[in-house]
Amino acid sequence: MNFSPWICDLFSALWLPCLFIGAAGFLLYRIMAAPGKESREVVGIALGVILGFVSQVTIASFDEFRKEQQRKDAALALLQQDAESIYRSMWLMEGLLKLKLPETVGIEGAMPSNLEMQYWDALKKDKDFLILAKEPRFAEIFRGFWEFEKLNQIMDEGRSGK
Numbered sequence: 001m002n003f004s005p006w007i008c009d010l011f012s013a014l015w016l017p018c019l020f021i022g023a024a025g026f027l028l029y030r031i032m033a034a035p036g037k038e039s040r041e042v043v044g045i046a047l048g049v050i051l052g053f054v055s056q057v058t059i060a061s062f063d064e065f066r067k068e069q070q071r072k073d074a075a076l077a078l079l080q081q082d083a084e085s086i087y088r089s090m091w092l093m094e095g096l097l098k099l100k101l102p103e104t105v106g107i108e109g110a111m112p113s114n115l116e117m118q119y120w121d122a123l124k125k126d127k128d129f130l131i132l133a134k135e136p137r138f139a140e141i142f143r144g145f146w147e148f149e150k151l152n153q154i155m156d157e158g159r160s161g162k
Contacts, residue, residue, distance in 0.1 A: 014058065017057050024046075027046075071128075085117070114155055
């Protein structure tokens with residue numbers, strides 16, 4: 001399993017809370033250098049407010065990260081189902097072409113049926129799903145499915161006599 005995309009996604013979700021913690025730490029350090037007892041009370045209050053804000057931002061960022069990972073995992077699983085369906089169709093067609101039975105005479109010139117990609121057809125209508133094409137692990141998968149779409153178009157044109 002490749003962890004680099006997962007780590008990049010996690011970092012993109014948590015960079016803002018880390019930035020807030022760093023900035024708050026720097027400011028609190030600068031305030032602590034000031035003399036006086038009042039500054040410690042101000043530092044305590046400020047620290048509580050800042051940590052409360054940072055915790056809310058962190059929770060929201062991590063929830064978004066988790067939902068995004070679940071969406072990507074679901075998309076991969078659905079596309080895998082379509083890929084397996086395409087593989088089965090090709091395997092069956094290849095098997096039929098290899099058979100030398102009287103029932104399979106003339107199948108070499110027959111137009112195969114379109115490749116079934118039910119999940120791809122549904123997912124490609126979602127703009128958020130199409131944005132996944134920018135990621136390297138999805139780019140290759142998308143290229144393959146677009147090639148299968150072109151193949152289906154060519155078969156449709158062949159059936160129509162173009």
